[in-house]
Amino acid sequence: MDKxxxxxxxxxxxxxxxxxxxxxxxxLMTVVNYSVNDTFGDNQFFWAGLEWFEExxxxxxxxxxxxxxxxxxxxxxxxxxxxxxxxxLNMPKKGFWASVCLVLMALPLxxxxxxxxxxxxxxxxxxxxxxxHYLAELGIDYNYTNDPLDAWITVIVMDxxxxxxxxxxxxxxxxxxxxxAYYQAARVxxxxxxxxxxxxxxxxxxxxxxxxxxxxxxxxxxxxxxxFVVTGGGPGNSTTFLSIDLVKMAIGQxxxxxxxxxxxxxxxxxxxxxxxxxxxxxxxxxEEGK
Amino acid sequence: xxxxxxxxxxxxxxxxxxxxxxxxxNMSLKTNTEITSTFTLFxxxxxxRNYAVILTDPSWYMGYVNSIIYxxxxxxxxxxxxxxxxxxxxxxxxxxxxHLFFWLLTNRMAPPAVFALPFFQLYSSVGLFDTxxxxxxxxxxxxxxxxxxxLEGFMRGVPKEIDETAYIDGYSFxxxxxxxxxxxxxxxxxxxxxxxxxxxxxxxxLSRTLTSVNAKPIAATMTRTVSASGMDWGVLAAAGVxxxxxxxxxxxxxxxxxxxxxxxxxx
Numbered sequence: 001m002d003k004x005x006x007x008x009x010x011x012x013x014x015x016x017x018x019x020x021x022x023x024x025x026x027x028l029m030t031v032v033n034y035s036v037n038d039t040f041g042d043n044q045f046f047w048a049g050l051e052w053f054e055e056x057x058x059x060x061x062x063x064x065x066x067x068x069x070x071x072x073x074x075x076x077x078x079x080x081x082x083x084x085x086x087x088x089l090n091m092p093k094k095g096f097w098a099s100v101c102l103v104l105m106a107l108p109l110x111x112x113x114x115x116x117x118x119x120x121x122x123x124x125x126x127x128x129x130x131x132x133h134y135l136a137e138l139g140i141d142y143n144y145t146n147d148p149l150d151a152w153i154t155v156i157v158m159d160x161x162x163x164x165x166x167x168x169x170x171x172x173x174x175x176x177x178x179x180x181a182y183y184q185a186a187r188v189x190x191x192x193x194x195x196x197x198x199x200x201x202x203x204x205x206x207x208x209x210x211x212x213x214x215x216x217x218x219x220x221x222x223x224x225x226x227x228f229v230v231t232g233g234g235p236g237n238s239t240t241f242l243s244i245d246l247v248k249m250a251i252g253q254x255x256x257x258x259x260x261x262x263x264x265x266x267x268x269x270x271x272x273x274x275x276x277x278x279x280x281x282x283x284x285x286x287e288e289g290k
Numbered sequence: 291x292x293x294x295x296x297x298x299x300x301x302x303x304x305x306x307x308x309x310x311x312x313x314x315x316n317m318s319l320k321t322n323t324e325i326t327s328t329f330t331l332f333x334x335x336x337x338x339r340n341y342a343v344i345l346t347d348p349s350w351y352m353g354y355v356n357s358i359i360y361x362x363x364x365x366x367x368x369x370x371x372x373x374x375x376x377x378x379x380x381x382x383x384x385x386x387x388x389h390l391f392f393w394l395l396t397n398r399m400a401p402p403a404v405f406a407l408p409f410f411q412l413y414s415s416v417g418l419f420d421t422x423x424x425x426x427x428x429x430x431x432x433x434x435x436x437x438x439x440x441l442e443g444f445m446r447g448v449p450k451e452i453d454e455t456a457y458i459d460g461y462s463f464x465x466x467x468x469x470x471x472x473x474x475x476x477x478x479x480x481x482x483x484x485x486x487x488x489x490x491x492x493x494x495x496l497s498r499t500l501t502s503v504n505a506k507p508i509a510a511t512m513t514r515t516v517s518a519s520g521m522d523w524g525v526l527a528a529a530g531v532x533x534x535x536x537x538x539x540x541x542x543x544x545x546x547x548x549x550x551x552x553x554x555x556x557x
Contacts, residue, residue: 003383012378013390015371016434023431024397027408087303090296102545103538104304107311110537112492112509115530122317123310128325128523130313161307222401225494243403247495250407263404274399278392 034260052261062262064237065245072241073220076159080216083160084167085205089197091172102172105165117229120158124230144231148238151231155239158226163216170212174205207284214277221270242266311534318527325523340528353508354532356422357491360505363426365486368433369479376441377467381450394435405431406499413500422505425497426490433486440485444478477547484544491537508533 035052056062087105092098108116124144126132135142144154178200186196224243227233233240233248240248246266250259317325318340319333328334344350378384379391409428410419418424452474456466472479498510512529 003381005384006382007384009378009382009384009387012374016375016394016438017390019367019371019427019430020394020397020434023409023427024400024405027405027412030408030411031404087299090299092296092300099545101300101304103541104307106541106545107534107538108307110488110492110534110541111530112494112533114494114509114512115533118512118526118530119310119314122523122527123313128317128329130309130331133329161310165307218399222403224401224403243401243495246401246403247406250403256407259407263401267400267404270399270401271396274396275392278395 031260031263034256035264038257052257053265056258056261056265059258061245062265065240065242068238068240069221069242072156072223073217075156076163076220077213077216079156079160080164080167081209081213084164084212085171085209087164087168088171088175089201091168093176102169105168108162108165111162113225114229116158116162117226120154120161120226121230124154146235148235151235151239154230155227158230159220159223162226163219167209167212167216170208171205174208175201178204207281210277210281210284214274214281217277218270218274221273314527314530317523318531320524322522322524337524340524341532343525344528344532350511350529353506353511356501356505357497357507357509358536360422360425360429360497360507361487361490363422364429364433364490365483367426368430368437368486369483372434372437372441372482373472373479374467376438376445377471379438379442380445381453391438394438398432398435398439400431402432402493402495406495409496410499419500420502420504424500425505425507428496428500429486429490429493431496433489436489437482437486440482441475441478444475444481448474480544481547484540484547487540488537 036050037047038051091101111119123129124132124142126136126143132142141147142150144150182200183196186200191199222243223241224247227239227241228244231239233244246259246262249255249262316331316333319336319338320330321335321337321339324330324333324335379387405428413419413424413428418427448471452470453466456470461470494507494509497507501507501510508529512526512533
C-alpha cells in the first residue's frame with residue numbers, strides 16, 4: 001500500500017514511545033551504567049571501564065552457557081519446525097474438528113511458564129510421574145535430576161510439547177490462505193504430493209514460517225522459567241542456559257558489573273540475529289506486495 | 291486413505307499434548323498419601339481438598355486476583371497506546387519510521403532476564419514496587435511492541451479508500467477512528483488483546499521480581515508448596531489446573547482468529 005508522507009504521524013506514535021521508553025530505555029541505561037562501573041554498595045560507583053566486558057568475553061562460564069544455549073535453540077528449531085509443518089498439513093481444513101484441534105493445540109501456549117515446568121517436573125518423576133513410572137517399568141534408567149542427558153531430553157521434550165503448536169498454528173494460517181484453484185491446477189497437472197508441497201504450499205507458507213522461526217528462536221534463546229523449574233539448571237550446570245546463568249549472577253550473587261556486561265552482550269547477540277530475520281521478512285513482504 | 295492417516299497423526303499429537311495435562315488434573319484430585327505411596331491412573335480416593343485449600347486461603351486465591359488485575363491493566367494500556375501507533379505505521383511514512391518499528395520489535399526480543407534487576411531498582415526508587423501497575427508497566431515492554439505489530443498487520447488489510455472517503459464526508463480524525471475504523475478492525479483488536487493477555491499471564495520472571503506480598507502473582511505463590519515438610523503435590527497440581535482455566539476460556543472465544551493472530555495479522 002502506498003503510504004502518505006506525513007511527519008505528524010509521530011504524534012500518534014508518541015504514547016507508545018513514552019511508555020516503552022520508560023520500561024525499556026531507563027532500565028537499559030542502568031544496565032549500561034553498571035557494566036562500566038564497580039560498586040561496593042551504598043550507591044558508590046567506581047569507573048571500571050571495559051574490565052567487566054573483558055572478564056566476560058574470556059570467561060569459560062559464559063562460553064559454556066552460550067554453547068549450551070545455541071545447541072538448545074538449534075535442536076528446538078530442528079524438531080519443532082518440521083514437526084509443526086507436518087502437523088499443520090494434517091490438520092482438518094474446516095468444520096467442527098478443526099475448531100477442536102485449534103483449541104486443544106493452543107492450550108499449552110496459555111499455561112504459565114512455571115506451570116509448564118511443574119507439569120513436566122511431576123510428569124517425569126520416577127516415583128509419582130506417569131512418564132517416569134512407565135519408563136522405569138520398561139527397564140529404562142531414566143532420572144532427570146541425576147543424569148545430564150535425561151535432563152536435556154526432558155527439557156527438549158517439554159519445549160516441543162509447549163511450543164510446536166505455535167509453529168503448527170502459524171503454518172495452518174498460511175495454508176488456509178492458499179486458494180483452492182492452486183490445488184485444482186496441481187491436480188490437472190497430476191503433480192505429486194511432494195511437488196504440491198514444494199511448489200505450492202511451502203512458498204505460500206514462507207512468510208509465516210519465518211515469523212515462526214523468529215519467534216521460536218527469540219523465545220528459546222531467552223528461555224528461563226521452564227528449565228529452571230524442572231531442573232534448576234542442573235544436574236551440575238548441564239542445563240544452565242544463558243538466562244538462568246544471568247539471573248544466578250545478577251540476583252543470586254549480586255555481581256552487578258559482570259552481570260550487566262553479560263546482559264549487554266546477550267542482548268546484542270539476540271539483536272543481531274533478529275535484525276537478520278527482520279530484514280529478510282520485510283523483503284519478503286515487499287515481494288508479495290508487487 | 292489419506293484422510294485416515296491425517297486423523298491418526300492428529301490423534302497422536304493431541305494425545306501427546308493432553309497426557310501431561312491429564313496427569314496434572316489426576317494428581318490434583320488425589321490425596322498426598324495416594325500420590326506418594328501408590329501409583330494409580332485414576333484417583334482411588336477422590337478428593338477436592340486441594341482445591342478447597344486454595345479457594346479458602348486468601349494468600350492463595352489472592353494470587354489469582356493479583357494476576358488478573360495486572361494482566362487486565364496491561365492489556366488495556368497496551369491496546370490503548372498501540373492503536374494510534376499502529377495506525378500511524380500502517381498509513382503514513384514518516385521520518386525514522388522503519389528504525390522506530392524495528393526498535394520497538396527489539397523490545398519484544400529482549401530477554402526479560404536482562405531487565406529484571408534494573409526494573410527492580412527503577413520501580414523501587416519511584417515507589418511502585420509491589421504494586422499491580424508496576425507489573426503491568428513492566429509487561430508493556432514486550433506487549434506494546436507485539437500489539438503494535440499485530441494491529442499494524444490487521445490495519446493493512448483495511449483499504450485506504452475508506453479513510454479518504456470518511457475525511458471527504460467531513461469526519462474528524464478522532465470521530466473517524468472511533469466510529470468507523472475501530473469497528474472495522476475489531477477482530478484484530480480482539481486478537482491483540484488476547485496476545486497481551488496471554489503473554490502477561492504466562493510471564494513469571496518479571497512479575498516475581500517486582501512483587502513481594504501485595505501484588506504477588508499466582509505463579510509465584512505456587513513456589514510456596516515446597517516447604518520443610520516436603521512437597522504438597524496435591525495443592526501444587528490443583529493450583530496448576532486453576533491457572534490453565536482462564537487461558538482455556540479465552541482461547542475458546544478467539545478460536546477462529548487465533549491462527550491469524552499468531553501470524554501477526556499477516557496472512
